Amino acid sequence: MTEPSRLRESVTARTLAQSLDMTAVLGRVGPMYASLARDLQRLVEDGAVAADARMPSERVLARVLGVSRVTVASAYRELREQGVLTSVHGAGTFVVPRSDTRPWGRLVTGDGPDVxxxxxxxxxxSSFLGAAYEAAARGIATTSAHPGYVPGGAFRLREAIARRYTARGLPTTADQIMITAGATDAIHAVVAALVGPGNRVLVEHPTYPGALDTLRAVGATCIPVALDPSDPDAFVDAADRAARQHDPVLAYLMPDHANPSGTVLPTDTRRRLAATLHRRGVVTVIDEVSVDLDLDGHGPTEPFGAPVPDRAAVTVGSLSKSVWGGLRVGWVRADAAHLAAVATVYSARQLTVSLIDQYAAIELLGDYExxxxxxxxxxxxxxxxxxxxxxxxxxxxxxxxxxxxxxxxxxxxxxxxxxxxxxxxxxxxxxxxxxxxxxxxxxxxxxxxxxxxxxxxxxxxxxxxxxxxMGGANAGPRERVPSRAVPEAVV
Ligand SMILES: Cc1ncc(COP(=O)(O)O)c(C=O)c1O
The missing domain is CATH 3.90.1150.10 (Aspartate Aminotransferase, domain 1)
Known part of the structure; x- marks a missing residue:
């Protein structure tokens, strides 16, 4: 559990008052403190109040909500007993971070045929993979005199990726692309270059767990912004509010077929969102690993960064979903200044991405449709x-x-x-x-x-x-072997 003394986020009484429906709190049968405790817990569960957040003092919250201090004190006590809040003498009351007792960090890949x-x-x-590697192997055979290190990535691959962005409406040159070993490496490098301990980062909520893990690993505080797939427009206002309240350095978003919600932000929405975040000085990291997975033929949506200056958005992508996670080819697309910062971080930990993988990626992009x-x-x-x-x-x-x-x-x-x-x-x-x-x-x-x-x-x-x-009526019996594996890292 995080040390309370190192916690940074505070939620104000006014924010809580705006989020709580006090008519509902006061209208329920039973003690008012229990009703208040229930709704405060709901805000924590919904992510509206971040795990780790410092709660307002009992006195201030009571005044702002227009209830007695005893009511708030009793609600806090109830939530402490349930393990949702903790009080630290002299420091205040905090939301207890959800303790994950599971040792996350290993990717479950199945545990035998019965799992x-x-x-x-x-x-x-992809069924195209084998032929791509065969062609790549032939390419490697003819370049054996090459030392094999290609910092930044093979030029032809960067060119092929840049061409795809340009065709989608985001003019891009090869020198705006840096090749990485998958999108994971790309996200790591971007976060390491642009985010420091204590910085705040807006994340759509729900979001991709790998991004949360990466952001937490550098000591950033993730600020969840609720994303309702049926009302993506509301997300723009929520992101604007969160940007105003929390002064984040970065936003991490998946505008195209988000993981896990599948949401696609409509063109108007993403334009407004891009402009809003840019106006607030927030650099947006756009994760496009699923951008091509348009199953209903709606056609490509304008890239998030198209209507804002290049420096406003850094985009990451990979071939992991369209081709295979075992093909470790991803990339960062950014303006010169951001790309230089990201490349400096990446080159300190990786000399090159496997050349045969890059050659295979060039083949695959040649027949990408x-x-x-x-x-x-x-x-x-x-x-x-x-x-x-x-x-x-x-x-x-x-x-x-x-x-x-x-x-x-x-x-x-x-x-x-x-x-x-x-x-x-x-x-x-x-x-x-x-x-x-x-x-x-x-x-x-x-x-x-x-x-x-x-x-x-x-x-x-x-x-x-x-x-x-779930006790469903139509389920047939099925004997399965108990598995030893525990879900850990999740993609
Ligand atoms: C949204 C998102 N970003 C990044 C990744 C990681 O992709 P890669 O395998 O290219 O590292 C995943 C994998 O599931 C993902 O869902």
Whole structure:
């Protein structure tokens, strides 16, 4: 657990007052302090109050809410007893960071044939991969005199990536691209270059766990901004408010088929968001690993950075989702100043990205429309299998069928907890990542991500296990071998 003395975030009484519905708090039967405690806990669980945050003093909160100090003191006491708050003598009252007792850090890749691995949203290797590597191997054979180190990345690859940005409406040259070993390396390098301990970073909420881990590792505080897939416009105002209140250095966003929610920000929304964040002096890191996974043929949306100056947005991408996670080729696209800072950090830890991988990537980008179309066909079939199996077998789960990406983000029926469901599913050989992995603090224990990166048959099996666990009527019995594996790192 973080030392309270090192906690930085404070939530003001006014912010709490704006977020609480006091008419509801005062109107419930039962003690008022219990009602207040319940709604404060809800704010923590929703991420509106960050784990780690310092709560306002009892006196100030009581005054601002117009209730007695005893009511607030009793609500705080209740939340302390439930382990949500902690008080430190002389320092104040803090939200207790959610303690993850699991040793996160190892990627679960399945634990034998009987395990249904639905932790990761990682599709199988593209059928174009083998031929690309064969061509790459031939290319390597003819360049054996080359020392093999290509700092920044192979020029032809950078050129091919720059051409794709230009074609999408974001004019780009090869010298604005730096090649990395996957988007993970790209995010690491960008964060290490631009974020320092104590800096605040806006993250859409829910968000990609790997980004949260990276940001926390450099000592940044993640400020969650709620993203409701059915109302993306509200996100712009929420981001504006958060930028005003928290003075972040960076925002980390996935405007195209976000992980896990699948949200695509419409053109107008992303234009307003880009302009708002730029006006507030926030550099936006745009994660585009899923940008090409447009399953319903809506066509590409204007790149986030197109309407703002180049220095306002740094974009990261990779071939991990369209081709394969085992092909470690990603990149950073940025203006000269940001790219120089990122390259300085990256070159201190990595001399070059594997040349044969880069050559294979050049081959794949040469026929990229076909590569993407094939991947989208697979994902569409799996998405449709998942949505119909869920509708049939788990009608009280709610979800929005995403137009792209790799996963479904479901809301569980009232009272169900993802952390408990994940534990029970594991006993039946079905591995899932808990909803809480996609939030800061306590949020999303009522949500479950289900990737649609496995075959329709495996998806049917996984939903059958879930239906059985939830007591669904249509579930057939299925014996599974208990698994030793524990979901840790999540992609
Ligand atoms: C949003 C997002 N960014 C980055 C990554 C990591 O990608 P890579 O395998 O290219 O490092 C993932 C993997 O799931 C992801 O979902």
């Amino acid at each position: 249904l691995e639905f932790v990761n949203a990682a599709p199988p290797a 076909a590569v993407v179309a094939h991947r989208c066909d697979q994902l569409r079939a799996s998405r449709d299998a998942l949505t119909s199996a869920l509708t049939r077998s788990l009608p009280d789960w709610s979800f929005r069928s995403p137009s792209g990406g790799l996963s479904l983000w479901c809301t569980l029926p009232a009272g169900e907890r993802s952390t408990e469901l994940v534990d029970r599913a594991r006993e039946r050989g079905l591995m899932l990542a808990p909803g809480t992995r996609f939030g800061t603090g306590y949020a999303f224990d009522d949500c479950q991500r289900i990737p649609f990166t496995r075959t329709p048959e495996e998806i049917e099996d996984a939903v059958a296990v879930l239906a059985e666990l």
